[in-house]
Amino acid sequence: MNMQKKMETIYFYHTNDIHSHFDTWPQISRYLISKRAEHKEREETCLVFDIGDHVDRSHPFTDGTAGKGNVALLNSAGYDAITIGNNEGITMSKKALNTLYEGADFDVIICNLFETDDSTPKWMKPYEIYTTVTGLKIGVIGATAQYKEFYAKLDWQIVEPREALRKIAKSICPQVDIIVCLSHLGIHEDRLLAAECKEIDIIFGAHTHHLLMEGECVDSTLLAATGKFGQYVGKVVVQFDIDSGRIANKHATIIPASELESEEADVERVNRLIEDGKQSMDEKVFYNSFPLKNDLFKESPLSSFFGKSLIAYTDADCALFNGGLFLGGLEQGWVTKADLHALLPHPINLCVVQLKGTELLEIIRLSKNEEWPKTEIKGLGFRGTLMGGLIFANLHETESGQLFAGQKEVLPETNISLATLDMFTFGFFFPTLKDAEKDYIMPEFIRDVLGWYGKETFAGTL
Template identity: 55%
Template sequence: MTMIAGKTETIHIYHTNDIHSHFDNWPGISEFLLAQRMEHDQAGEACYVFDLGDFVDRSHPFTEATTGKGNIELLNRAKYDAVTIGNNEGITLSHEALEELYTDAQFRVVVSNLKNRDGRELEWAVPYTCFTSHTGVKLGVIGATAVYELFYSKLDWLIQEPRQLLADLASELKNTVDCVICLSHLGVNEDRLLATETSDIEVILGAHTHHLFVCGEMVEDTLLAATGKFGQYVGHVTLSLEDGQVVEKKAAVIPADDLKAGAQEVEGIQQMITEGTDQLDEEVFTAPLPLRQNLFGDSPLSDFFGRALLAYTKADCGLFNAGIFLGSLRQGIVTKRDLHRILPHPINACVVTVKGRALRDYYEISCHPDWPRTEVRGLGFRGTVMGAMIHVNLKMIDDVLYIDGKIVDPEAEYKLATLDMFTFGFFYPNMKFEKIDYLVPELIRDIVGWSGHENFGTTS
């Protein structure tokens, strides 16, 4: 390599993952990263800062209002060097919004397994990139994101299985760089498999499954590092090289609670977030009556959403949980901020084509008495408990299932409108095997807004 013979070089890598627009600790993280870069520069040591995806999450009103571009400005301010995308960047934004997300980015976006639908390489990202320190150490950086094929294809992207792509890239880069780092939004199991399948990657910085490695994890000769979720930690990987060879690598995490920002940094970021969020104060429709929620049964809000869901999807019946509503809508003007407040989830509606006998099974599962108070984690859900299951046009009378007053034929096909989180196999194990049509990029709050505007209009 081009490194000065006999010289020892230390490279510092700082990394974050799965922030999910949780900004409570961000001022401290941002100021810490800037200070560390300055300190390492003064010491003559190379320093790089990476994010592993899901930095953008539309559950935060700032992210929703700025379509994620406000998040990119936060990364710019903290002087990130490169990022990969997570599923929140990849499948909760429209095709056009993702193409435009990184327009003003002052860092490189690295993702190897996503392309345009026709196979063309992305204009806003690269499959790999390289950095060279002032002493000549060359760092190759590759990246990939989790595969959600049905969602990506509906959004007009081509997503590919990543591990072989990453192994091939690492093998190619190994001939021209001193070490290869992988920015992975694949999850811990995929990272471990990748580490066993190639010896060409020195470090895998991980994300997606919100795992935390306090001191890293060695798999074969590869160091895995990860910082959990929500900006609770910042990761720090230290590489020591001699004559172009990595001789030592260590991983550690710094608790973000220990990182205190100055008043100027806190005020500057808060002002950015406030100004961005104010864009949500746009009228969507005028509600003639209050639409109140009820976690444990039917409500005016669930009735309204149920009608909206069937009208939008043109399905025969519907099924969703009352816990998706995190508040009520008052009578009068309803704004984008109001809709986001009660439905912050990055959840899509979908239409599942099912036989009548399967529909009966799903109905019976939905009636389990433990469900209303079941706590839900992940799957895009941003509430706390499941709440009662709401049935739309679907009713059981004397052990006979009816759709809109007609007996369900066990062999006939029906279209069931529901939420994408129910199709992932956790609540209804067999539903993931049905024919599913995901409605993207619109989220469930967009369907409420559409229905309210169609039925009630606005005051303007």
């Protein structure tokens, strides 16, 4: 006689790296709410996760609400748990991150971020265990990418994520039937983790914006990820054999957001988010006494003003940045937070790098690459399109050919401090900067520095 196996089907839905791209959010939210209602009616288990970088301060709604608007959106869509990405972790001040999830209706799961005294912040959990409709236990663990220098500057302690995840997975394994991981580590790290930690059944991935159309199996672990910017929603279906206590089948699919049900009011909802953000940033920062125009490929009144702000803020000998940073100019009159955000939406910090004269000369040589100004930049925190011209501030050459950084003549062994953008220190453009001694200025973004300098420069003027 054939005995029918006793099975439970569990449904997971997931998003990652939304980066405050809200064009498809109304459709995604509606879809998740409808699927939850559908599974509830059928008495099926459904869990909804976000794998980090939902927040991105390049969007005025996010910046204007200090990320709390994003939390409200996650609440309304019925998420069960999230982990944080680097945009939540290192583009916000410690105070802002500590208060970001105060109103969250979901769990924030991360096991590799701590206070400097090794304690766990009250708003996060190293893991959570969820119970299915038949009583199965699902252990959910999570971790975020280890940007050690950046977290340290913000008074956080971050530890190696794969080791932390392995420890948690092994510790909870006897208590649970399934272990899933919310990993904002990137596809390479996810593959290593899957190979190292057999206890993990599913890794929901993020960070490197990888898209796994039907998932990817590494040994017995299923990897799933949905790319970026809300272009897709992920779905993983697990069939669990209750009699044997094992997963019988698991598979991943993705649903294009473009195929989800839309309504005429969706565009209005997105526009309302943008307007809400702009209104919250109506605060006046400084009165600009003269127009500051920009030129993408060469020095301009705006780039000159910005260069002076970097020198004044850091007391560095000279500065380096790119003309493509500026997404417009500044007119004469009051400059608001919204104006500064529109001009410099990038979540980019300043960095002061210590160099020898020979190293600075090498950077100057590389900056003359004629291909760079028209190069498209993606990632690295940059929210523009083209690199634009490379611009040095406080660097000048005398008629006799002597080069000075501020008051210092640039000789081979001269010690020079260079204020530049954090994205230039990752080694993609200037390899010398990657290993040089450096000090990141955090949590201020470059727009905050420009706003500070405007206040200092035009204080009391109208």
